[in-house]
Amino acid sequence: MENRSWKGWLYLLPAFLFLGVFMVYPLIDVFIYSFEEGYNSASQTAYGVGLYNYEYVLRDPYFLQAVKNTFILVAITVPLSTLLALGISLGISSIPKLKELFQTIFFLPYVTNTLAVGLVFMYLFDLTDVTPGLINVILGLFGMTPIDFIDGPYWARMLVLCLYTVWIVLPFKILVFTSALASVDETYYKAARVDGTTPGRIFRKVTLPMISPTMFYLVITGFIGAFKAYSDAVALFGENLNVAEMNTIVGYVYDMLYGEGGGYPSFASAAAIILFVIVLTITCINLLVSKKHVHY
Amino acid sequence: MKITLDHLTKRFPNRAKNKPDVIAVNDFVVEIPDGKLVGLLGPSGCGKSTVLNLICGLLKASDGRIFFDEDDVTNIPAEYRGVGIVFQNYALYPHLTVEKNIMFPLENFKGKDKLTREEMKKRALEAAKLVQIDQLMDRKPAELSGGQQQRVAIARALVKQPRVLLMDEPLSNLDARLRLQTREEIRRIQRETRITTIFVTHDQEEAMSISDLIVVMKDGVLQQIGKPQQVYDDPVNLFVAKFLGTPPVNVFHGCIRAGKLYVGEDAILLAPGMADQEVWCAIRPEGFTVDAAGPLRCGLSAVEIMGRDVSVVATHPALDSVQLRAIDPDARRMDDEADAVRFAIDPEKVLLFSKADETRIRCELK
Numbered sequence: 001m002e003n004r005s006w007k008g009w010l011y012l013l014p015a016f017l018f019l020g021v022f023m024v025y026p027l028i029d030v031f032i033y034s035f036e037e038g039y040n041s042a043s044q045t046a047y048g049v050g051l052y053n054y055e056y057v058l059r060d061p062y063f064l065q066a067v068k069n070t071f072i073l074v075a076i077t078v079p080l081s082t083l084l085a086l087g088i089s090l091g092i093s094s095i096p097k098l099k100e101l102f103q104t105i106f107f108l109p110y111v112t113n114t115l116a117v118g119l120v121f122m123y124l125f126d127l128t129d130v131t132p133g134l135i136n137v138i139l140g141l142f143g144m145t146p147i148d149f150i151d152g153p154y155w156a157r158m159l160v161l162c163l164y165t166v167w168i169v170l171p172f173k174i175l176v177f178t179s180a181l182a183s184v185d186e187t188y189y190k191a192a193r194v195d196g197t198t199p200g201r202i203f204r205k206v207t208l209p210m211i212s213p214t215m216f217y218l219v220i221t222g223f224i225g226a227f228k229a230y231s232d233a234v235a236l237f238g239e240n241l242n243v244a245e246m247n248t249i250v251g252y253v254y255d256m257l258y259g260e261g262g263g264y265p266s267f268a269s270a271a272a273i274i275l276f277v278i279v280l281t282i283t284c285i286n287l288l289v290s291k292k293h294v295h296y
Numbered sequence: 297m298k299i300t301l302d303h304l305t306k307r308f309p310n311r312a313k314n315k316p317d318v319i320a321v322n323d324f325v326v327e328i329p330d331g332k333l334v335g336l337l338g339p340s341g342c343g344k345s346t347v348l349n350l351i352c353g354l355l356k357a358s359d360g361r362i363f364f365d366e367d368d369v370t371n372i373p374a375e376y377r378g379v380g381i382v383f384q385n386y387a388l389y390p391h392l393t394v395e396k397n398i399m400f401p402l403e404n405f406k407g408k409d410k411l412t413r414e415e416m417k418k419r420a421l422e423a424a425k426l427v428q429i430d431q432l433m434d435r436k437p438a439e440l441s442g443g444q445q446q447r448v449a450i451a452r453a454l455v456k457q458p459r460v461l462l463m464d465e466p467l468s469n470l471d472a473r474l475r476l477q478t479r480e481e482i483r484r485i486q487r488e489t490r491i492t493t494i495f496v497t498h499d500q501e502e503a504m505s506i507s508d509l510i511v512v513m514k515d516g517v518l519q520q521i522g523k524p525q526q527v528y529d530d531p532v533n534l535f536v537a538k539f540l541g542t543p544p545v546n547v548f549h550g551c552i553r554a555g556k557l558y559v560g561e562d563a564i565l566l567a568p569g570m571a572d573q574e575v576w577c578a579i580r581p582e583g584f585t586v587d588a589a590g591p592l593r594c595g596l597s598a599v600e601i602m603g604r605d606v607s608v609v610a611t612h613p614a615l616d617s618v619q620l621r622a623i624d625p626d627a628r629r630m631d632d633e634a635d636a637v638r639f640a641i642d643p644e645k646v647l648l649f650s651k652a653d654e655t656r657i658r659c660e661l662k
Contacts, residue, residue: 187387190354195401195456196375205400209391 033269046266053270062242063271066252069233072158073248074226077165082218084166085173090203092174093181103178110171117168118235125149125160150237157237157246165232169225173218180214181207216290220283227279230254249275297365297459297492299328299351304360306346306516320346322516324360328494328509333486335503335510335524336496339539343516344496348462351494352379364459375404377460380453384465386445388437394448395420395433401456423455424448426485443474450485461486463495467502479506500540504528512536534576534654537647543581543607546620550577550648557648557661560614564591564641566662575657576616576649581607583645584622586630590640594620599632610637 033039034053036046057063092102109117124134127148131137136146147153149160184207192202208215230250233241241247242255249271256268304324307317320343328334336344349355351362353374361370369377380401388397398420402411411419424430427447437445446466453461466482467475483506486493497503503510504524512519512527512535520532531537537545548559551574556563559577584592586608594610597619608622608630622639630637643661650657 185385185387187383187385188389191381191383191387191452192400194352194354194374194377194379194381195452196404197400198404201404206389209389212391 030269030272033265034273036266039266053266054274057267057270057274060267062247062255063249063252065242065245066247066249069158069161069246070227070229070248073162073165073229074223076162077169078219078222078226080162081166081169081173082215082222085170085177085218086215088170089174089177089181092178103175106174107171109167110175114168114231115235118164118232121160121164121236122150127152151244154245157244161233161236161246164236165226165229168232169222173222176214176218177211180211184210212290216286220286220290223282223286224279227275227282249278298330298363299326299460299492299494300361300363301326301328301347301351302361302363304347304350304362305358306343306350306355307358320516321350324513324516324518326511326518326521328492328511331490331492332508333483333506334492334494335507336494336513337500337503337510337539338498338513338519340498342513344498344513345464346516347513348381348464348494348496351460352381352462353377378456378458379460379462380456380458382446382449382453382461382463382466384468386437386449386469388445388448388452390437392436393433394424394429394435394437394440397437397448398423398451398455401452405456419455420451423451426454426488427451427481442470443478446470446478447481450482454485454489454491458491461489461491461493463493465497466495467497468499475502482506501542504540512539514539531647532656534578534649537578537649541580543621543623545578545580545647546622547616548577548579548612548614549616550575550614557646559592560612562592562614565643565646567659568662570659574651576651576654578647578649579620579641580645580647581621581623583642584608584620584624584639585642586622586624586627586637587640588638590638592639592641594637594639596632596634596637599627599630601628608637610639 035049035051037050037052038047040046088106092099092106095102125136126133127136127146127150132140132146133149135149140146147156149156151157188206188210189202192206197205228250229248233246233248233251237244237246240260241251247255253268253271253275256264256271301324304321305319306321307319310316310318322343324347336347338344346355350357353369353372357370361368363369364377389400392400395417399416402416402419405411421430421433424433427450429444429447429451432440432444432448437448440448446469450461450463450466463482467478470478479502482493482495495503495507507524509521510524510527511521514535520527520536522530527536528540531540534547538547550557550559551572552558552567552570553572555566555568555570557565557567557575557577592612594612597609597611600607600609604625605623606625606627608624608627609619610622611619646661648657648659648661649655
């Protein structure tokens, strides 16, 4: 047996190579960059080593704005999209007819291009000289004054960004929830019914615990995904996100590297490491909580 | 409580369009007396689980009525019928402890039936003691063996003191040894609680061993109901005769000529006063005795000795199956190298059935 273990390692080698070259090495590199002050990628030189990059980034108002935006986005979209997806999945699972049709409809956003969806959202929300946008037309029916969702107040822009994000992440979550619901053994429901359990109690005491692993999987991946948000904001507000006050942490990293006035790999690395620490912390908390509440 | 099924019928729409409905249960008329353990027996797909689901209300009858004592419960939903059910896979909630699982039905009580936490715990413990799992109250189902899970499922079904206990294939997920043990256990629990219990099984031995009554069904139609031994000794048709008994009954193409019962060329018994006709002749394995002068001449295939059982496997040209199996303790001493064997036949163990419709022909054989 022992003689053959080198074979196992051999089979793992391609994966290790790829991960090593494209994941581990860059990770270590970014970590090093984040401590090298004034690193220049062209000349591969730095002035010195220290915490200055972190100091700069943490004082940069653009970064603080990006952190604030990201946290608001995470705090609103993760619970909202998860609950919405659960509700829609329950609805889909409880209708015997047209189930496939609705599943397809709800899955469509997943296969639609992010930027195209962003464009549609722009048309829905954008207040221009020509038209107030569909949403404002509807709000107008209820006697509300038009709101400029794209260039207007901060909360209005954040609202659009959140709605957009929820809409984008919903289909995947619905897909996962519906399959989780379908995999719950029918006899649990039968047993509960014969024992006179009310539908609400069946949901709380049977369905929810049974799908709790899925629930936590979606919450954790949802958190990670929302922290990494960037393209959604670009799709809605264009590339100059700092001006729009809609930047995210990943957006900040991108700007520091390639944006206007960019070319600071050290600052970008420091911001990336900060994001990494945040995501790691949140994920650890999630896992700790899930240990208490997930039953398998 | 007495359960009456009055012309109960269940039709399912056929999955293929424009085909007639599938009739899972066809015009079922049965009266199940109070406090009995009843085995609902039949081959897979014969509709026995459907009958169970109709009784507990998970399925709605297409026709006919169901009575619990004098109450018509046909249109009462499952939750108000007061039945307890044990599923084949037990359906224990995996995230709850044994105690919480057993308490689950009690927590559903509403209004004046509502129990305090202490009362629930007390009743859960009583139910657990009845099935002897009170040591395991804090375990999760995954930490229990199959037999223990089964007991938890029974305790959960009994804790609300149902009027009827239903069990769907309660033993088929257990291994052979545990099955024997658990069926005795079910018998004991039923005796102690005196609750009318119906269990579904495709295993005739299981049904025969513990039931007060067995109900044999085939293709949704009731075949026979009666005490196990009585149904075994006196089946109404060839299906029931074949279905009950291990090893199964041996079926021959037979005929009656001039007052004698012939199996092939062998006149095995006298059948005085019977008209000449073709018949199915079914002989129970214990009806054969190895006898050098016996009338039934067979080719010998093997003599199998397993513990105290000795079975003789033999062939005969008139046999409906490939081989016949006879159980005769005295065959232990016979020559198993021989090519042929002759049997004497016990007329009590011979059953005749009509060739036309396979119903029983009652007659006196000598």
